[in-house]
Amino acid sequence: MQYITIKDIARVLNVSVATVSRAFNDKYDVKKETRELILQKAREMGYKPNPIARKLLQKHSYNIGVIVPEFINSFFPQVIIGIQQVFLERNYQVIIMQSNECAEMELKNLISMENNMVDGLLISLSRETQHSEYLEQLIKENFPVVLFNRVSENLAASKVVFNDYKWALFATEHLIEQGYRNIMHLSGPLNLSLIQDRIRGFKKAMEKHGLPCGADHIVEAGIFIEDGEKTMERLIETGRVPEAIFATNDPTAIGAMKVLKKHGFKIPQDVAIVGFSNTQMAEIVEPALTSIEQPTTEMGRIAAELLLEQITAETPPSPRTITLEGKLIVRESSEKAKK
Amino acid sequence: MQYITIKDIARVLNVSVATVSRAFNDKYDVKKETRELILQKAREMGYKPNPIARKLLQKHSYNIGVIVPEFINSFFPQVIIGIQQVFLERNYQVIIMQSNECAEMELKNLISMENNMVDGLLISLSRETQHSEYLEQLIKENFPVVLFNRVSENLAASKVVFNDYKWALFATEHLIEQGYRNIMHLSGPLNLSLIQDRIRGFKKAMEKHGLPCGADHIVEAGIFIEDGEKTMERLIETGRVPEAIFATNDPTAIGAMKVLKKHGFKIPQDVAIVGFSNTQMAEIVEPALTSIEQPTTEMGRIAAELLLEQITAETPPSPRTITLEGKLIVRESSEKAKK
């Protein structure tokens, strides 16, 4: 693949490269005929400007980087839709990479994004990421970064998060109000702060109502259906089936439901369940799953707006954290306990 | 953000830029002390090599572009996982963009990928894409491109597709064998060739068994849950509920099931259903959905291998089409009709 350059065109047409260059950037004056001649010839020769060379001069790429841990669950795809909504109309391209929940991969993504000269970065940290020096450095250098959903307190960047604490509390209180007492929390990866927040919310609700909430009431499961399945199998084997379950997200809840049903437990009569995130699956599963609705697409939009501000601002604005609220969607899986 | 360059380092250290450059690329001979001095100073000054400048000289970026129509359904995310598996161990970065089922957007993605100098491109066409001149041109210029799943016959590139015709035929025959006669096909966007293939498979099966298969046996629905819902609502309203349904994919099937159940129809007793793609939801819905399993991750891996071949080959290999086979997963939604 031999690329045609403006030099080639200039040579063929016996004009200078400057003239050719000007013919393409119409802010300069070029005689109409020569311009047309050049454009015509360029097309004929199959010329395409080399964007790399251009980028060497200009300083922005109109590319935005997005790094997410995974997109098997629909959560991140939905956030990305919001991100795209904002950037597309501003003529930015959105480049997506996935870290696969792996810190090493995330670092590679990060470096690669910088190499490709994105103008800004939206990132949701991987499960493994305890601390990212590289990202910290980037932020220190005033590179525009906005964290969303999976954030780290150590990073001095703008953040968009969900009020996980509050809505975990509400979700748990909902079960309590429905008459359940022995409630268990199936949590996700413990080093994620949002998971910790949900745990805190769960504990707070239990304490507030004087219910037992020891170590055996919180079980680490995961965030995928299989995680919920495995954990529930284990709980059933060891005879630790509670009256109700608050799961850290819908897939985990659904995995648990699947196993419970398989073992003949009735939901919600034997075990009531509440999920988190209100995915499409919540409506499909039977009985339909009570869940906390999160404004996913909005999260993307807001994060995008924050980033845009940073990119266009003269002086770097000080970091802000925006906390989004949700909504409890009550369905059959958490119907009132029979007395 | 002022970038530090090798010039700055050279100036400060009173050496030439050449020496600084050499210190970083250790294939040249530099005195140990000077190298260490330079590296040390570089770190101190916060120097980062400018990859754009580098790319101007070298010719490849070690970036691979992937363009998909959407990733709300889990199909494409799973394919991407396969793609990543192959490229990561080869030290390529995978850049993902989504066209949002929109031809205009897809074109922007395409241009942007080229601008970012990806070494090769994996693409699944948007629903709207009838014909992409830009892509055609790219392929003509021997730019490495592999199409997967959503392909176009007009493009002379390598392709990885699923044997939609055959497995749609099998899925339909399965319903016929179970004793159903009045079978309807809920299809997807008609201008996608894979959708046409599934329609052909459905028709063939019906004809083969002497069953009626007129225009009213094939209804265009879509590929999302909502599409299945809307279509089923319409069918129920107009009193056109068949004995069995073969849906173009799982979400459509599940949407239809949801509405059928809401209206009191029993599955499979009143209406049997078969889906396509075997998504996670198929196991979760009740009754569990019979579906065609597709090797999604494998599709990604194979497409990636094909692309890698093209990228590394001296002379462009002639395009190949690889057709993947699937598997019928029988569950309750298609149990035998009662006589």
Place this chain on the structure above:
DNA sequence: TTGTAGGCGTTATCAC
């Protein structure tokens, strides 16, 4: 209106 020439940040090929 057009041409000349310098520069963007890096690497590679000469010399010394």
Place this chain on the structure above:
DNA sequence: GTGATAACGCCTACAA
């Protein structure tokens, strides 16, 4: 070992 210097492809003062 190291320093000039010419590329890479494009843009843009400045001159003409």
